[in-house]
Amino acid sequence: MSAPPKSAASYGLCSCHVCRLVSRRTDFSAPALCPRCGTLLHFRRPRSVTRCWALLIASFILYIPANTLTIMETGSLISYRRDTILSGIVHLWNTGSYLIAAVVFIASVTIPLLKLISLTLLLISVQRRSLWHPRERTRLYRMLELVGRWSMLDIYVVTLLAALVQLGNMAVVKAGPGAVAFGAVVVLTMFASMQFDPRLIWDPMQRKETHD
Amino acid sequence: MTDQNDKPDLSDVPAAVSEPRRRFSVQLVWIIPIVAALIGLSLAVKAFIDRGEMITITFQTGEGMEAGKTKIKYKDVQIGEVKSLAISKDRAHVVVTAEISRDAKGLLVKDTRFWVVRPRISGGNVTGLSTLIGGSYIGVDAGTSTDRRDEFIGLETPPAVSLDVPGRQFVLRAADAGSIDTGSPIFYRRYQVGQVTATTLDKDGKGVTVTVFIRAPFDRYVKTNTVFWQASGIDLSLNAGGLKLNTESMVSVLLGGIALETPDRNPPTQEAPVDAAFPLFASKDDALKHGQLGVPFLLTFNESVRGLVVGAPVDLRGVTVGEVTKIGVSLDRSRTEFSMPVEIVFYPERLSSANARGKSADQAKLADYRQLLDQLVAHGFRAELKTGSLLTGQLYVSLDFPPHPRPASIRWGNSPPGFPTVPGQMGQLQKSLMQIIQRIDKLPLEQLTGDAGKSMHSLDSTLKSADKLLKNLDNSLVPEARSVLVEARQSIEEVKKTLGEARKTLGGANQVLSSDAPLQTDMRETLREVSRAAQALRVLGDYLEQHPESLLRGKKEDKP
Numbered sequence: 227m228s229a230p231p232k233s234a235a236s237y238g239l240c241s242c243h244v245c246r247l248v249s250r251r252t253d254f255s256a257p258a259l260c261p262r263c264g265t266l267l268h269f270r271r272p273r274s275v276t277r278c279w280a281l282l283i284a285s286f287i288l289y290i291p292a293n294t295l296t297i298m299e300t301g302s303l304i305s306y307r308r309d310t311i312l313s314g315i316v317h318l319w320n321t322g323s324y325l326i327a328a329v330v331f332i333a334s335v336t337i338p339l340l341k342l343i344s345l346t347l348l349l350i351s352v353q354r355r356s357l358w359h360p361r362e363r364t365r366l367y368r369m370l371e372l373v374g375r376w377s378m379l380d381i382y383v384v385t386l387l388a389a390l391v392q393l394g395n396m397a398v399v400k401a402g403p404g405a406v407a408f409g410a411v412v413v414l415t416m417f418a419s420m421q422f423d424p425r426l427i428w429d430p431m432q433r434k435e436t437h438d
Numbered sequence: 439m440t441d442q443n444d445k446p447d448l449s450d451v452p453a454a455v456s457e458p459r460r461r462f463s464v465q466l467v468w469i470i471p472i473v474a475a476l477i478g479l480s481l482a483v484k485a486f487i488d489r490g491e492m493i494t495i496t497f498q499t500g501e502g503m504e505a506g507k508t509k510i511k512y513k514d515v516q517i518g519e520v521k522s523l524a525i526s527k528d529r530a531h532v533v534v535t536a537e538i539s540r541d542a543k544g545l546l547v548k549d550t551r552f553w554v555v556r557p558r559i560s561g562g563n564v565t566g567l568s569t570l571i572g573g574s575y576i577g578v579d580a581g582t583s584t585d586r587r588d589e590f591i592g593l594e595t596p597p598a599v600s601l602d603v604p605g606r607q608f609v610l611r612a613a614d615a616g617s618i619d620t621g622s623p624i625f626y627r628r629y630q631v632g633q634v635t636a637t638t639l640d641k642d643g644k645g646v647t648v649t650v651f652i653r654a655p656f657d658r659y660v661k662t663n664t665v666f667w668q669a670s671g672i673d674l675s676l677n678a679g680g681l682k683l684n685t686e687s688m689v690s691v692l693l694g695g696i697a698l699e700t701p702d703r704n705p706p707t708q709e710a711p712v713d714a715a716f717p718l719f720a721s722k723d724d725a726l727k728h729g730q731l732g733v734p735f736l737l738t739f740n741e742s743v744r745g746l747v748v749g750a751p752v753d754l755r756g757v758t759v760g761e762v763t764k765i766g767v768s769l770d771r772s773r774t775e776f777s778m779p780v781e782i783v784f785y786p787e788r789l790s791s792a793n794a795r796g797k798s799a800d801q802a803k804l805a806d807y808r809q810l811l812d813q814l815v816a817h818g819f820r821a822e823l824k825t826g827s828l829l830t831g832q833l834y835v836s837l838d839f840p841p842h843p844r845p846a847s848i849r850w851g852n853s854p855p856g857f858p859t860v861p862g863q864m865g866q867l868q869k870s871l872m873q874i875i876q877r878i879d880k881l882p883l884e885q886l887t888g889d890a891g892k893s894m895h896s897l898d899s900t901l902k903s904a905d906k907l908l909k910n911l912d913n914s915l916v917p918e919a920r921s922v923l924v925e926a927r928q929s930i931e932e933v934k935k936t937l938g939e940a941r942k943t944l945g946g947a948n949q950v951l952s953s954d955a956p957l958q959t960d961m962r963e964t965l966r967e968v969s970r971a972a973q974a975l976r977v978l979g980d981y982l983e984q985h986p987e988s989l990l991r992g993k994k995e996d997k998p
Contacts, residue, residue, distance in 0.1 A: 239451060240454060247452070248451060249451060249452045249453060249454040250451045250452065250453050250454060251453075251454045252453065252454075253456060256456055258454035258455060258456060259454060259455040259456075260454065260455070261452045261453065261454060261455050262452070264455070267454050273465065273467070276465060276467065276468075277465075277467040280465075280467040280468045280470055280471045281467070281470055281471070283471040283474075283475075284470045284471035284473070284474035284475075285474075287471065287474040287475050287477075287478045288474050288477070288478065290478060291477070291478055291481050295481070305507070305573075403481075407477075410474070414470070414474075
């Protein structure tokens, strides 16, 4: 098969978001409802790119305080520490916990950053109707979806410790404002990747075909 | 969009229901990044506003400090944190860079002091124990200046008194620091009223400057005529006044301290201003002597002044009214004689006569005392050396009215004025001893010894002739004497025999006389008989007395 397969949208077919019933639309300018469940029908996720951009930008903004603000405060009789994500990793590394430091670094720094970058990449390519490696871009999206939830590792640790270690003056662990920002980054990137419609990656192919 | 050519059969796909166009133009999703941006901005602004002041503090050592950990605390409240530690360019100091929080910026003025709080044992108390667990921190004492500053030189030891304690600082100048150190207590009537804040050696090396801080409200007891002395340790002195032991509190015995006292003056003196300078005396006596009007006098003695020392008391019937300040020797070339000039300081104020009270001008007082002393000297007031203690041989100068003084007067013209003296008792004693010795010296001892030699010669010859005589006697008398002795022995033996016989006789007599001897028994019997006879005689006598007629008529017959 030399030419890429035609999309359903090119035939005027549209799938309901809720009940997944495929229906035929005749008037593309007017909104249409699903004949079975009455949900508003769209060919593609409505304003996918815009929403994705909005969430992504919010994530980018919050990524800065997430890394610069204190994520965890640990106080004990002899010391009092306020750690950001990076200082915590450095502390772990310095105290010899290389494996944990590496895991935390990958889960809390690399993955969120890669997610942000790859989502940006996808969005730009979609907006530019790029034809570059659609398959690989789709794979990237799949990986994004898969890996996104694991970024919450830090938040799990902090919330668990804050809940468990409450020994009055002896030892205390508190979540810092950085934890909130970091949690927001993770959640927002998950929403952003949910908002992204991967079918948009393939739409330019259709156009190219038709123009040819 | 749709391609008409190869359209699949879509007849069985249900058609979508048409819907009128909705007005839904506002894209709410953009609220999210706006909110995020606002949060981020507010955080940035807050961080900018809360940004602390960066300061540098220079210390001798970085002991106990750690970048990012060591706190800066004012009154135990954290106001900042050490950000970095570095060695100064000349490698002599440690430069601490610290961030002071925004609300404590007001503390960063010229005279604010920083020091490292470590566990310390000094000045009789233990401080900074909490740092054993929590680690050292940098303490701050807020300055009062308004001159802002961001570079400080840290103190190596904590300041003894923090700047916000009310009170006044004074400067004392001493010959030596004694056992005074920073933090040494200051006592007023043995009550602690302040502390030594610093001791420094003067730049010219000729003394020590002690900075002291007297807490309010006690600082008002420091007047312009207040005297300070070292109340350090134990003051044990042995002089003509005897053995003296003086101590302040046990703390000052161990750590040294300063005591102060304000002598009563009429009218009361002014309070001393801040940073007023005072001399610091070595002892209470020194301090109290100071501040009194002293008049120097020169006493010239001809006798030895051995045992007299500088500081020896000038005594007036047991009351110390001055002290010896200088002892010298001077040679009178014309007469080749030594005399001992002794300078004293006399405190006329101690002769507190009633009419001298209330005068304020010192000069007027002095004139008064001149007059008074002139009168006294005219009445025979003199100085003499006396022995304070026979044990130690210490001398003191006594002022009194000795018997039969030669007329004299104070030579006010000299400097210092000469005060008339009389030879001391020791001197007189020496003089009379000398006279005795001179008399002994005058005796014709040599002639006497010559005579004695002659006498000895004649005695010798006499003894020799006596010896000869004795020998002659020996030759002629001894044989006769021997025969005489033999005879005498014989006689003695006879006497001995005679005595033995006598003893026997006496033994017989003894037997006769003993209680159970027959003679004795007989005697007793006889005596009893005699006694009975006497009784019968008494009966007869009685009868005859009652019946005298019976002599004539005979005894009457008993009537029936």
